[in-house]
Amino acid sequence: MLIDPRGPRFAAGVTAIVLVLVLVFESGWLALAQAAVFALSALSPRYSPYGLVYRAALAPRLGRPSELEPAQPVRFAQLVGLVFTLVAAxxxxxGQDVLGLVFAGLALVAAFLNAVFGLCLGCEAYLAFRRLTHRPMAARVPAP
Incomplete structure (x- = not known):
């Protein structure tokens, strides 16, 4: 499955906002809600709540992407986000606020880097693992 790379960047932006709120309010319940979003997104980009918003509201206004990327690295990144937000929650x-702050903060850094710079740490970790196991894959392909 190939996806528009702008969708995960949009989702990372929304995620970053949610994680800032998690940190400000030290909210385990909000972290748990974000973990649920990560869980749905890890199943498939089709199920991503933020991806649905992107596809319905933004994608039609932006036009076709110039390139597409494989969904597997994004799904892996969502799984990593799920683990971090579950630990934070x-x-x-x-009552272990330091643990929650550290893991929510780490998740925020990753979401921020993806949203602002297009650097998906989880995707890069997935691709590095594929290279180390001698199963490399193309990171992006031209859009049809």
Missing amino acids: VGFLA
Whole structure:
């Protein structure tokens, strides 16, 4: 499956805003809600709530992307985000605010880098793993 790379960047921007709110309010419940979004997105980009908003509201106004990217690295990145936000949620809900702050902060850094600079840390980790296991894949392909 190939996807428009602008969708995950939009989702990362929304995620960054949510994670700032998680940090400001030290909210385990909001971190848990973001973890649910990550879980749906890790299943498939089709199920991503933020991706649905992007495809319905923004993509028609932007036109076709110049290139597409494979969905597997993005799905892996969403899985990593799920783990980090679950740890943050458990930390906040268990009264271990430092744990929650650290993991929500790390997730925020990753979301910010993707939203602002297009640097998806989880995607890069996935591609590096593929290279290390001698199963490289193309990161992007021209759009039809």
